[in-house]
Amino acid sequence: MKGKKLKNSHLDSLFDGFLKEEGSIILGFKRDGNAIGHHIFKGSAKDYSLINPFFSANGAIYFRRLFSKGAKLLFILRPCEIRAYVELTKLTQIEREGIVAISVDCPGTESEKEKTDRASLPEDIRDYFKGDNKKRWACINCREKRGVVGDAGIRLDRDYNMWIIPYTEKGERLIETLEGELTDIPIDMAISPDRQTDSFKTDMDALRSDLKRCVLCMNCRDMCPVCYCVDCVFNGDEYLPRGDALLNKVLRTGSTDMPQGKELFHLIRMYHVSQTCVGCGACEEACPQDIPLTKYFKGISERLQGIFSYMSGRGFDEAIPYTTFIEDELKDAED
Amino acid sequence: MAEGNKETPEIIGFACSFCSFKASEMAGSLRMKYPEGVKLIEVPCSSRVDPAFIIKALMEGADGVFVAGCHPGDCHFIKGNYYTRRKIAALKEMFRAFSIDEKLRLFWVSASEARRFVDKVTDMYNNIKETKR
Structure with a gap:
């Protein structure tokens, strides 16, 4: 599989270039001091964050029943949110035409309900993958933390270099605008496939x-x-x-x-x-x-x-x- | 609403109007007997049965539910019972996770198989009566 090595400046120019066009928006996370949440960017992607360590809602819900053609949307969300978006397109609840969905490797999230002290959110995306913080049950038992779904994925390798990998034609077109050559991506990634869990049984x-x-x-x-x-x-x-x-x-x-x-x-x-x-x-x-x-x-x-x-x-x-x-x-x- | 303390079990059956329901009518005209606790609901096709109906029947006091349709390949609407098969297989898997899978059954009965219908229904009835005890 081929992809491009990423620097933060690459992403800035990619997002700003995308938002320059009329009628284009980005759904992602915005960081405001120590608060991170879903945000719709129009015009400029200032203060975007690839990772949100707190879970409050699944972002796919915001664009459910989106049928307009012509608008250009970029989703930069967690794998579970992109998977929900994929399911909604199959259920004809979202018109896929103008949407490019990028999933980002997810280190797992904490519940928004837990009142944790947020004095020290890491500045760098890599640090989220290193710390061992309190995770939600859903994240500990997550089936797919890797950014391998949607039109493209942003993934981290063992040395925490960022890679952007296209999975569909739409993803390829978006990544073409980035500088750099497509090269083979490393096999070892920061997040490996998850183990299978036993089948659920209760009464x-x-x-x-x-x-x-x-x-x-x-x-x-x-x-x-x-x-x-x-x-x-x-x-x-x-x-x-x-x-x-x-x-x-x-x-x-x-x-x-x-x-x-x-x-x-x-x-x-x-x-x-x-x-x-x-x-x-x-x-x-x-x-x-x-x-x-x-x-x-x-x-x-x-x-x-x-x-x-x-x-x-x-x-x-x-x-x-x-x-x-x-x-x-x-x-x-x-x- | 678990009010199932009656002596005899109550079983709700969803029967396809083109085959299983016809089979039950034929069983009647041939004077075959099947237990009184079995209540049939005629549906235009077995795939009309939303698993929500089955869950609702069970949660509101039925002791068992069966869905009866045409043999795979014989559906009046060409492919309805293939969908039924997938839906009911999945529902049964869910009931297995909750350890209540003995309460749901799926039968294939064609319009001429009155004997088979009576046998299957009676067998289910007796099984449920046994577990109720």
Whole structure:
């Protein structure tokens, strides 16, 4: 695989050159003192940051339902965010035409909820990969920390030199504008492929006790980048009855815990996002009750994607398993 | 809402109107018996069954759910049951992770296989009755 060695000044000129054109914007991270967060750059990419060591939301959610053609967008985000974007293009929730997505090697993130002292954020991107800081569960068990998804990737080798590597034609066109020659990239990188984890196993009692605190605020659904239905089944009275509908149901069936339908809500959502879940942990981050949702959503989605040898967000041309089939498969599906 | 303390299990079946539901009608006209606890819901194709229906049925008190469709390759809509197969296989894998996979079954029953339908349904009913005890 070929790529170009990068210096920070290269990136500055790449981004500023990109933003010079009319109607072009960059979605990335902005550093403001010791605060880093998602930012949309227009005009100039001053104070951009390639790495954000804190996770608050999955950036793919901001451009969901983007259908305009002609606009030029550059995404410089974490691998999990780019993977969610890839899934959304397959679900026709994002028009891919004007977008170039660059994934950046991710050292893992801390939760934005943790009130850590941010007095000393490293100035240099390399230092993020050296320190051993507190990471979220989702990041410790991440399936793909490498910037190998999207149109191009920014990766670090063992000596912490930056490389930019094109994966698609769009990426190649963007990288052409950079100075320097395409050379073979080193095999040893700062971040190596992740080990496979055992398949997830639990039972309903564990789920029930974890969901005891759930208040059905549905923040997990709203912040999930790939939970995209405009008309969600949980809007309205069909699945989660309230008022008269609840009264009728309780009279018909019997006593129930409140809020009613917690397991129903999470199990259905778990199934609906099973093939597209990227395991970013945005649901857990959005949960006001600190329920360990990532454990379930990530575990189930990896198990279910495993049946079809699928990995969410790995490539643009892999179809989502539920939307396609092979005639000669799953011989033992019938009971 | 786990109110499943009744004596006999209740099983919800989603049956394709072109084959499995016809098979159940044929079983009726041939005076074959299958357990009373089995409630059939006619669907235009087995792929009409969103796994959300199955989860909802189970969470609201059903002891078991089955989905019955045409044999692969015989779908009235050409390829509907191939999608069903993928969806239900994945759902069963999810139930396996939660150790409740005995509550879901997938059958292929064509319109003429009344005997097969009755056998499969009765077998499922007896199994669930056994585990309930």
